[in-house]
Amino acid sequence: MSAPAEGSACPAWLPTLDIWTDTGLHADPYPMFEELRACPMGRSEALGGYWVASRYADVLAVLQDSKSFSNEVLFVPPTKDPSGRRIPIELDPPEHGPFKAMLAQWFSPPAVRKWESRAREHFRSLLAAVEGRDEVEFVSAVAVSFPFLVMGEVFGLDTETVDMLREWDEAGMRKGTNDLEARRTATRSTRVRMLEFFGDLAEQRSKDSSGPASGMIDELVRAELDGERLSRDVIANICVTMWNAGLHTTSNVLSNSMVHLSARPELRDRLRAEPDIVPGAVEELMRYESIVSQARVVVRDVTIGDQRISAGDHIVTLTGSAGRDSDVYDQPDVIDFDRTNKRHLMFGAGLHRCIGAHVARMELQIALSEIHAAWPNYRADPARPARRHTGLERGTDELWLLL
Template identity: 35%
Template sequence: MALPRPQDAPPIPATPEQRAAHWSLYAPWLQDDPVSYWKEMRENQPIVRSQELGGYWILTRYEDIEWAARNPQLFSSAQVGIPHRTIFPEKQIPIQLDGDEHRSWRQTLAELFNPSMVNHFTPAIRQAAAEAADALVGRDSCDFIAEFATALPAETFLITFGIGREHLQTLLAHKTWLRREGIPNARTDEDIVDANRPLREFFADAIERLRASGIEGRRDVLSQLLRSRHDGRELTQDEMTNVAFVTMGASLDTTTASLGLQFLHLAEHPEVRRAVAAAPPDRIPVIVEELLRHEPVSSTGRILTQDVERHGMLLRRGDRVLLSWGMAGLDPRVFDHPDDVDFDRPSTRHLGFGVGPHRCLGMHLARRVITIAMQEWHARFPEYRVDPDAPLIRHYSPGRGLMALGLRLDAPPAGGPAVAGTDPRDPR
């Protein structure tokens, strides 16, 4: 049940030009369906100028978004938010870094998130997904976001960072407070830094526990950070908590959003859902890739380092630019019939994880989490649909996603263990 538009909500701008001029991730009129309005904007102009949030440019098409991302010497990552807010006293590692500084940190961190690491932690992630799904067996309905899609990415983060799943509720409480109260109520950048302090202390405490217990033989991210060297020296405590905080911020909400949007599409399209439920395990990664393309989530900001002309428009040094990674995947100039889900599509080279030197370090892990979620969920619930009596709450800020998704669970089979063999609960 989609919630009705509030009567006191600001009116939707009347024309395509006005809608482009008032584009903002925070605009109430965009929260329910930014995709349709983006399509309109993309077909009208490759580059538009929004007057909101101090003014910024929007690149609407795949080729221009990719061009900007592959030219970091023109499009700096020093300010990735629109509006830009200072999260830490120092830059966020590595997403706010440019040039040699970014390359150096990227080399330090790349091995921590490679496919080998993902494979090592896959049994524990699968166990977490299986337990979350098993908890719903026998129910006739659930809120998919609250009861599955929020906890699984958070548990994955705790598993891969060596913090321990027993800290799940503490992590979620800190994160939820920060998103719903800490940042919205912050009047200054100093207020945001203060609001982040509980999470930074949470990560600092986790690092100290690992130091005390020993890290020999452990493969989790924090243990590897404790062993790592950057520019020939050990990482500082502030640098390690910075990396942990940025990874959490970049992974939890985006993975939850992807899961919610993908499962909403499956719940609304029975023929697609049945194809997924019947697919062999090795087919699921292909399915996930197409759903990642079809369901845009993330955007980011850049700031120009010099004047540049594109499509007859002059973008000046210091101007801010919005890049929507997800919306690029719906560009008909690149994808035939982009609004259709096609698991036999010859190319799914979407930009959902970005492109260029800042491409998402955690993309291998995110893909694996969503793949596992698809497998474990459909093993228990091959039949489900949107609950017409439950709220369906969408949002476009800070990324496209869902706050609530009620599902009806029809005739679920008995649940069971997902993985046979060794106990994966304490991966090292």
Template identity: 30%
Template sequence: MTTSAPSAGKCPFHVPVELQTDFDVYLNPGHTEDPFKALANAIEGKPRVFWSSSNPMAKQPGSWILTRTEDMRTVMRNPKLFSSEENAGFSKLLGESWSLVPLEVDPPRHGALRAWVNPFFASSVIPAMEPAIRETCVGLIEQFRAKGRCEFVNDFGRPFPVTVILQLLGLPVSELSRFLDWEDKLLHGSDFPTKIAAARQIKDYLLSQIADRRANPKDDLFTKAAHAEINGEPLSEDDILGFCYLMFVGGLDTVASSLGFHYQYLAEHPELQARLRKDPSLIPQTVEELLRRFSIVITHRRATEDTEIAGVQIKAGDWITIHTPISALDDTIHQSPTTVDIDRPNKMHMTFSFGAHICLGMHLARRELIIALEEWVSRVPDFRITEGAPLRTHGGGVYGVDELHLEWN
């Protein structure tokens, strides 16, 4: 392979010319109408592994993009060679060095932290949460059901999962709009001053909540974190903050984003709605197929030593982007991957990540999505996208739907 000097200072010397691209990992053209279609267009004809000169981490000129699920899984199952440290980088926005716990922590320390956290989200504890989750779901639907219409994102898609996680964390649901504003600016802010200000507001608020739980313990996750011990030693202040920050940021965006794409698809496919109304037992497999088709999260790993992926030389310090929406397009894993087929025998997906850092909240997320669909098909008649109404989506670190107007007779 031939190599070249960096173009305008944007590409490291070791990246071959034929692997350099202008692919923008966050803002593919067309992402505000259909980020998945925009992504498919952007990677068409690209090599299996290529270099993106966009700046996903604000640390270096770009990262390696993987287009095969096989390669993504190889990276994610090898934390010694591909580190998770700083992969979200929120503390770096503030010039600090605490890590999201356990997301940005590598083994062996990751194992002890994960063992402490796992019981809070184990599949065995989810049934006890279900009555409250269902009550929240039904209460929201009943607020707009008789109107025959809703703006899905603000009326249901965000408040449903966010209310659930706020109750679990012990944070006031009355502050939901403020929390979502911070979240939106942190994850989707158009410039770094906006992101930094949001990161600071979230940190300051969480520190005040942690201090409150020390003085006034409650039955919530923030109290558990504030008083936690691992191997007889209290969690450090940075670990407590890192755990609470991850719970706050992760809980406010991902399930809400999935719901937007799932209900857009259902609104466009009344035949699937009808099938689910006739046989609600199909709902869990439908949710799994929609999760597979609409994978939404981008994460990153950094090579700790020189290595290679699919024959491409990777240098120590290079960032690798794990773009799970690309995995959803991988036709080496699924035939016709862009087609939603709830009877597909293999629904394997990367939506909840893979390996040691598989999503903590995946059991809760699945249950929320299943409950939502059960209540929607039993309470809301055939729903469709309102003709002429705006439909807005976004790409970025987490794909999402910004505006989705639904109506029914």
């Protein structure tokens, strides 16, 4: 392991920082992120020891260099799931490439457009279910449900199946317990159950694969890599990875965006008056609150900035901090829909860049355009402040809106 470079202005709390559970980060990560950017590639000895990439340039350098940084373990302390590496996210080259190419073709912008009208119908039905109310808890009523409904379309699943998977997901999350071990056990047993379920479904669907594909599972059972069909286990693994990757990420981005908009009537009013700016506004909101933190394992000695990092070390990349880097953005702490630099790292970068980015963008654009057409005057309830968290993702657990 290398030692931190001397003379860096690192905060006194960094050496003991537990990046997943720190209460300061959960409350408001941005002042801490600012201190971290003054200490590029700082190091914590908690969780088995890890480096923290917090500047935009450093986060990008790590994400783009898959020769020096492996995706084999995306967590500190390193944990390996007994049911194997998740495909494609935990694969490195050369195994990763063929899976990525196969999946990416089904998630290009034109391919994603086929889900748009059903997704909009689903969103309208969620808004219709709360019509006439003068207040709504947005996270449970809208934000969590919407990505489940859309992913059901993407996978080609019926509503009963989506409802069942949603119940399993809730059991796996074990909300309400702070016991991390209990949560991990619950998440693992849900994963095993889902692998079994998607494996069975793939077998069933492959018995009748003559007609047109009605979703990603059908595509997978028909697909070939190197001239061979995918095995039951591989299909199940891909399904569980894609299912989990597309749900809470999207619902958190949507809820986070509504936290900010419901506190800033001038931004809400612009989105209502100028629906054409919604796509750009979605990008700015994702820059302002990029939510994912992921780890990498260092596989060869490397230098980032002035810091030597040794093979075997671990790095956590903070895209949330990268989005507020004043070396890249003017006034980074301001939400500015007219900002010209719309680049952000919300969907990662390099080989593992998000496969579902266009699905997520479609969902977020539908949601913001429909909300601003249906709820002209929504605002945050001052009596019930939003409950938020940081951890692996920055998100929102509860948001009361007055309509």
